[in-house]
Amino acid sequence: MAHEQDLSIEVKPASKKTILVAEDDVEIGAMLVMVISQETPYEALLVRSAKEVMRTVQEMTPVLFLFDYHLPSMTGIQLYDQLHTNTELAAIPTIMLSANLPMRELEKRYILGLKKPFDIDKLLSLIEQALG
Numbered sequence: 001m002a003h004e005q006d007l008s009i010e011v012k013p014a015s016k017k018t019i020l021v022a023e024d025d026v027e028i029g030a031m032l033v034m035v036i037s038q039e040t041p042y043e044a045l046l047v048r049s050a051k052e053v054m055r056t057v058q059e060m061t062p063v064l065f066l067f068d069y070h071l072p073s074m075t076g077i078q079l080y081d082q083l084h085t086n087t088e089l090a091a092i093p094t095i096m097l098s099a100n101l102p103m104r105e106l107e108k109r110y111i112l113g114l115k116k117p118f119d120i121d122k123l124l125s126l127i128e129q130a131l132g
Contacts, residue, residue: 016043020062024048024072039124050074064130069098077105093130
């Protein structure tokens with residue numbers, strides 16, 4: 001019995017902070033999760049749509065949002081704006097990824113932008129900048 005309790009602690013460590021990744025491309029999403037998990041002190045949680053982001057933030061509060069700009073049913077900017085109607089989520093920094101980013105819109109909202117394809121070191125630097 002004690003062993004099972006230890007296992008449940010390992011599965012959901014309270015000390016780990018989470019970056020919520022919204023990326024509909026499975027390969028890019030898996031790569032982002034792997035890089036974040038291996039190269040930062042954070043864990044990453046991958047969701048594939050804005051709907052999943054909205055469900056997830058009801059259950060946990062991430063330390064950073066990392067969104068693809070082109071998500072099914074809504075853009076990353078629209079998702080960001082919707083999340084920021086909740087004051088508890090408004091202070092969470094955001095990084096947006098896309099080949100074509102609306103830089104003026106990102107700047108107005110203080111969103112960090114990273115153009116695809118991107119360099120892993122640049123991504124890690126932006127994560128550090130956003131959370132540092």
